[in-house]
Amino acid sequence: MIFVIDDDQLMSECITRYLAPRQTAVFSNAIEAMAAINEQTPELIFLDIMLDGPNGFTLLHELASYQDTAKIPIVIVSSLDFSDHELSIYGVVKVLNKDHMTPADIKNSLEFIQNAK
Amino acid sequence: MESEVNSILFAAHELKAPLSLMRQLAFSLEMAATPQEQAKIRAQIVGVSDRALKQVDDLTKIARLEDGLFELAPVSVRAVCDDVTSELQHLFRFNNRELKIKYSNKSRLVIANRELLFSVIYNFCLNAMHYSGTETRSELSVQDHNGAVQVKIRDFGPALPIDVWRELKRGWLKKPTSIAMRPGSSGLGLYIASKFSRFMHAEVGAIRHRDGTSFFVNLPISTQTSLFS
Numbered sequence: 001m002i003f004v005i006d007d008d009q010l011m012s013e014c015i016t017r018y019l020a021p022r023q024t025a026v027f028s029n030a031i032e033a034m035a036a037i038n039e040q041t042p043e044l045i046f047l048d049i050m051l052d053g054p055n056g057f058t059l060l061h062e063l064a065s066y067q068d069t070a071k072i073p074i075v076i077v078s079s080l081d082f083s084d085h086e087l088s089i090y091g092v093v094k095v096l097n098k099d100h101m102t103p104a105d106i107k108n109s110l111e112f113i114q115n116a117k
Numbered sequence: 118m119e120s121e122v123n124s125i126l127f128a129a130h131e132l133k134a135p136l137s138l139m140r141q142l143a144f145s146l147e148m149a150a151t152p153q154e155q156a157k158i159r160a161q162i163v164g165v166s167d168r169a170l171k172q173v174d175d176l177t178k179i180a181r182l183e184d185g186l187f188e189l190a191p192v193s194v195r196a197v198c199d200d201v202t203s204e205l206q207h208l209f210r211f212n213n214r215e216l217k218i219k220y221s222n223k224s225r226l227v228i229a230n231r232e233l234l235f236s237v238i239y240n241f242c243l244n245a246m247h248y249s250g251t252e253t254r255s256e257l258s259v260q261d262h263n264g265a266v267q268v269k270i271r272d273f274g275p276a277l278p279i280d281v282w283r284e285l286k287r288g289w290l291k292k293p294t295s296i297a298m299r300p301g302s303s304g305l306g307l308y309i310a311s312k313f314s315r316f317m318h319a320e321v322g323a324i325r326h327r328d329g330t331s332f333f334v335n336l337p338i339s340t341q342t343s344l345f346s
Contacts (some may be wrong), residue, residue, distance in 0.1 A: 008134075009212060010161055014141040017148060019158070048254075052274070054249065079137060098137045103144050 001025055001040060002110070005033045005059070006048040006077065011098070015046055015077065018106040028052070030059040037069060043111050046106070049078040050100075060090040073116075075109045077101065128176060131305045135169035147201070164208060168243070175236050175309045182316050187233055189317060191226040191339035192265050194234075194259055201238045202257060205246070214246055215254040222261040229335035233313040234336070237321075240306035241270040241332045248274025249329070262335055269333040276325050307332070 002019055005027045005089035006012045012026045019046060025042070029051050049056035056076065063069040076095045087095065093116075094109050142162045148156040152258070202218050209216040227234075238257070245255035253273040260267050314321040314334050324331040 008138065010138055010165065011141060014138075014145050017145050079133065099133065099140075101141075103148065 001042050003027065003033060003036065003042040003045045005045060005051070005056070006029065008048070009052050011048070011077075015106055018103040019110065030054040030056065030062075033059060034062060034100060037063070037072075044110065045072055046077050046109075047074050047076045049076060049080055049117065052077065060087070060092070064090045073113050123321050128305055132169060132172065135165045139164050139169075164211070165340050171236075171239070172305060172309070173311075175240070176305075178233070178236070178314050179309065182312070186294050187230040187316065189228050189230055191341045192227070192229045192231045192234055193224065194227050194268060194336065195220060195224050197234050198238060198257060198259060198268065199230060201235060201242055205239065205242050209246055209255070212246060213251045214249055216242060216246070217254055217256045219256060219258040220260075222259060222266065225261075225266050226339035226341055227266050228318065228339050229317045229336055230313075233317060237272070237310040237319075237334055238268055240310040241268075244332065245270045245272035245274075245288055248272050250274065265335040267333050269331050271326075271329060271331040273329040276327065276330060279325075282323050282325055310334070 002017075002022055002024045003026075004012050004015050004024050006015070007028045009026075009028065012028075015075055016024045016026060025036060027036060031053060033045075045074070047056050047059065051059075060074065063072060063074070070091060072091055073093045075093045076087065077098055078095070079098045081097070082095045093113065096105050096109070139162055142158055142165065144157045146155060146162070151160055181187075198218060198220075202216055206216055242255065242257060249255050249272045255273070256271045258269050258271070260269070310332075311321050318337060320335040322333055322335075324333070
């Protein structure tokens with residue numbers, strides 16, 4: 001299962017469409033996502049940073065702090081520029097810029113994770 | 118000068134969000150498997166672009182407020198609220214939300230500019246939709262309040278940050294403010310609503326609830342006899 005966490009419903013729909021036919025679960029905020037992660041560990045998370053309520057960084061810290069969730073690969077999908085940030089310590093394997101990304105970038109992220117296994 | 122630059126940066130950042138989204142929807146349109154799905158995505162693109170255009174249009178109006186283009190005249194509040202709800206009802210339903218309208222006073226005329234008042238209520242409602250959770254209801258209510266007509270929009274989203282509330286309590290937002298510090302937020306919409314309200318000598322404000330926020334605008338009542346009373 002792949003988790004898509006973005007408070008923009010249409011953006012989540014687009015990412016889910018790019019990932020088809022892979023099974024996805026969509027969450028609009030970090031709290032709902034964390035509750036779902038406690039129930040089921042996703043194989044990959046596409047995470048927006050600027051979320052309503054606790055933001056994506058809060059979720060990254062939370063996930064990194066638990067042994068069982070620290071290794072979940074995370075792809076950040078954001079309009080913010082993270083080129084100067086070292087995020088791999090949070091399990092971030094890729095950062096996609098919403099302004100420039102294409103469906104191929106999403107699919108490639110998935111392949112990247114599968115090949116890394 | 119710094120404040121002006123910040124305002125421009127904020128507006129640019131907020132207006133970028135719908136452009137990014139339309140780009141992704143265009144990719145999605147290429148991938149749509151059925152005519153129904155294509156039609157749905159086309160409608161989404163039109164909806165996102167309409168709202169972005171409205172925001173750009175409102176920003177243009179802010180720059181021209183002092184040019185004498187927006188005369189104040191007696192306006193029926195109910196007619197404007199009906200127009201706003203009629204335009205946004207579909208969008209609320211599409212996002213699994215509900216917009217209810219409640220009139221608890223007699224129909225009144227207020228002194229306002231119809232176009233600007235429409236934008237104020239429209240931006241408040243969009244803000245409510247944005248911040249309310251799915252399958253929640255936002256309520257647009259109109260009532261008499263301290264010799265004015267109060268149009269209030271209640272949402273059931275996160276509580277308003279205290280600094281934004283304080284600024285609104287002082288009367289209006291001096292600059293676009295990102296509520297919850299998110300680029301896709303409607304902080305710009307609230308700034309627009311605040312500027313337009315100030316121009317119309319109306320008072321804007323917000324009430325913090327534990328389970329959401331109410332934004333309101335208090336409009337001066339016209340002494341002209343209401344045609345609807």
